[in-house]
Amino acid sequence: MKKILALSLGLAFSFCFSQGKLYLQNYSAYDLTVRIVAGNTTNCLPLASTSIRFPAATEDVIENFNDALPYTTGWSVSLTTGTMPTQVAIPSGLLTAISPLPRWEFAWYQAQDPITGDTVYDTVDHNMADNTAFNNCGWSGSTFIDGTITDSFWFYIPSENATYLVIQ
Numbered sequence: 144m145k146k147i148l149a150l151s152l153g154l155a156f157s158f159c160f161s162q163g164k165l166y167l168q169n170y171s172a173y174d175l176t177v178r179i180v181a182g183n184t185t186n187c188l189p190l191a192s193t194s195i196r197f198p199a200a201t202e203d204v205i206e207n208f209n210d211a212l213p214y215t216t217g218w219s220v221s222l223t224t225g226t227m228p229t230q231v232a233i234p235s236g237l238l239t240a241i242s243p244l245p246r247w248e249f250a251w252y253q254a255q256d257p258i259t260g261d262t263v264y265d266t267v268d269h270n271m272a273d274n275t276a277f278n279n280c281g282w283s284g285s286t287f288i289d290g291t292i293t294d295s296f297w298f299y300i301p302s303e304n305a306t307y308l309v310i311q
Contacts, residue, residue, distance in 0.1 A: 188223065
């Protein structure tokens, strides 16, 4: 009985403090190259980042770092300040171990023509972030950007522990 109680508490704890899902919703006619960063809201570490290529007219959910295939094969992970990040391939025990600690923090993207792959430059940079949650972590962005090529929204829903990046 004690084992069941301990396992139940451990499972409940891991659900309460997990990195949360990242919903990517690209309603535009462009492929996207996206730089994604996740970090801890308290002290910014651990920090994990990667670049992904996300197709036009696609919706998907990244459940955790190890679930980011087919968009990326690995993450750069920093555990301490002032050191070079470690390149970590998916799947990884390190990525599983740090998953309960960070929250999706920042995204930056550029649009590409889906046929040629050429970058389609917008009149603004699409740096997406919730600055109030990560005010000491060095990333700066907006929750809404109205561009000439695409518009983008970045928001977090605490009750779902989910972050959304919506491009249209």
